[in-house]
Amino acid sequence: MPYGSRLAATMTRRLGRECVYTPSARLALYLALRRWCRPGARVLMSPVNDDVILFVVLAAGCRPVQAPVSVWDGNIDAAAVPDSTWRTVDAVLTTNLYGIPDRVLELRRRCEQLGIPLIEDAAHAIGTHVDGQPIGTFGTAAAFSLSKHVAAMAGGFLAVEDARTRRELELLRDDLLTPSRLRDDLSVTLRPLARSTVRTLHLVRPVWRTMQRLGLLERDAFRMALHAPRLTACARSAPSLTAYEPWVSVDLHGFRVRHGSLVRGQLNLRMSRLDDDLTRRRAGVALLAGTAWASTALRERAVPDGPLPLFRVPLLVQNRDALLERLVDHGMVCGYVYDPPLDDYAGAEFVEPSPAPAAARWFASHVLPADPLSARRMTGALTRERAATARPSFPVAVKDATPPAPLGQ
Template identity: 45%
Template sequence: MATRTGRHCLAVPSNRLGLYLALRHWCIPGQRLLMSPISADEILFLVLAAGLRPVIAPLSPLDGNIDADAVDLDTVDAVLTTNLYGLPDRVAAFAGKTLVEDVAHAMETTVGGRPLGTFGVAGVFSMSKHAGAGSGGVVAVESEADLHSLEAARDLLLRPYRPVAEAVSVLTSVARHTAVRLDLVRPALWVMRALGMEEEREGLRIAPRPEELAEAMKRVPDLPPFDSWVRADLRDYRTRRGPLSRRYQVRRLRALPGRRARRIAGVRALAELPTVAKGVLDHLDQPLFRVPLLVADRDEAIAALERRGVATGYLYDPPYDDYLPGFVEPPADPGVARWWGRHALPVDPLQAHRALPVVRELTPAPPPPSRAAGPRSAPRSPLPPS
């Protein structure tokens, strides 16, 4: 990863722990952090754990990232990008701000030939997305001094190594890849449901529990009080990894170049659909993690894809300001985020050949709600001062 980014790199057990470390290192509790309303739920909780005030940005209907033209950057101290499904945020627009890049979805995305994760003070990668290693992350930074500080902070938060749990994690990841390769996704899903292993898609993925959360926030910027929210489906998110995980991650990373051409071919095939998010058309040369389609009836589409042996994940609905009101500063206009969260259907470009018979027939989503042009400042959050 150091070779890929040209930066100093720190291995962490998960992308989410890496993001917390970066936010704690470069931001001061009480500062205002601009972030997208559409991302994994646990990201919002680790931002709160870092003692920061989440300022929810308006969303671009083109790519589901921050609409940089509709925000007043003078009102925030730092920015956390999402690079949703591998589509790049407009990193150049955030120059002059402390920028932390969440590149979990964008390990192989470049802007002007330069890898994402090298524009901000830190880029935080995931080994479980593009590489498919099941767990693990990397924090890429420019300064060796920052690397050593982050390493010391990481070591204070790591839990002891658990060899059995590590073996289970690696074997589970291997089983998932084998199921996809052998077209066994449908029976694999059935087994997972029968054993209660499948993550719930109906309702909220992580129960907010606002009263408990308010108590945890009295202890910011301490991470352990937030464990029950941040860990979600990755209970070992801050457990020390051993040699088995490291070897598996290296093996999965080395396989990435061999899948690049297939991934790009899948992106281009899906980009021909009338339902594709318009931002994809500007990145047909990028090996995106997922290709977002915007469809009228997403639930029916998910069921139809599953019947074809294509599993759907990485759905982010509701937006943060609807999910956790009172703990975030909402955008002036939340309409586009609600529209995107309701209609976005992410499709793995490596599974495009299986998905196309279904997604070719899907009805496009209605147009996004209109929004007045120009940057606007959202009202102040009801959060008490830090």
């Protein structure tokens, strides 16, 4: 039996696509890029994304090309990508940021016309559908993360179109896995429990502040340190996961570890609770979408088909950074802030900058990713903090002036 086949079978039943189990979504994305993109390939992506994903693209030997994004959700604005860019890209990588779907129908049409792969990053979007079809089934391949929706701190999938490709990718994956040790498995199993205990005992604030003071947090800012000279030197080894491991492993050190049955057993259990998790997320999204801080796009999406079961709810607020600090005093640490956009962060040596960076800059610096599972506490805290709603102050291009149309569940 291939490694992780029970978990993969569960995901295949949910999605209706062949799935390969991986210890993380980042490894799944690396596999997809290695399988469908030659070294030097130009990959169109949103600059409002986790920096880890930028390093995955670089590790695969590809050139990250930053796209214009929608000011409403931070995902690629396909219509604003210049024709000159479309003519030269070799693949498209979506984000489905916070679970809000990318404009996948338009992106798929473009990719089909150009004969290039559409790789879906569905790490934030396990329960998101477009026209009744799950995100992760539109493209050539899609990566999912169990660290997100079921808070596992391990686990992912690569969904592909057929069994032959799945078998090929299982072999490629096995070559990249590193052996597990009991100590790693215990730590992966116990860390989510420790985290939920800290929350239940209302210890988030003292624990977070102590870690900050002792320098125990992996990041001092929203972005990890780039270490540009070392990164330049690594390019000589690309494609290579090992060379880029210091960047790719940030926030998830076991991203390529072949976890044993202890971890996989726990993941099976967490997967069985996924639908309950999604139901609770929908309730939280419904609440947050009705607040003044929700973007119009979010509110309109919530109307006809019920709310999306988002991973995080993008609220748009003024003085976002100061507010994030104050929220810690309310026992809430909001992660998943991708600011500045990747082109401002990494520069032209490592990424091709977006031709229209304003929307990405604005969205990245105003979005507050709220956990829908803490919706009530979040609205209470934002009200007490008198958080002010942010709206773009620069002219929004006509084609992006209205939020995307409501999407079906």
